[in-house]
Amino acid sequence: MQLLRLAGLAAVLVVSLLFAVFVGDQGPWYFAWVIGTIMIILISGAGAILLDAQQDGKIGSSSESEV
Numbered sequence: 001m002q003l004l005r006l007a008g009l010a011a012v013l014v015v016s017l018l019f020a021v022f023v024g025d026q027g028p029w030y031f032a033w034v035i036g037t038i039m040i041i042l043i044s045g046a047g048a049i050l051l052d053a054q055q056d057g058k059i060g061s062s063s064e065s066e067v
Helices: 002-056
Strands: none
Touching: none
């Protein structure tokens, strides 16, 4: 299992190095785009989880009266 994980990480390293060589000066822009996309996905996923928990009644109390 360790060898498979090491091979996977080595493949990711090679792909990322080749990507960095091909994009050249535009690398920071692509990096920011990838990080931003990942952040949007994570934040929207967290929001969906919180909404689901609110609808299930796990967050907040439904017995509280709203003003």
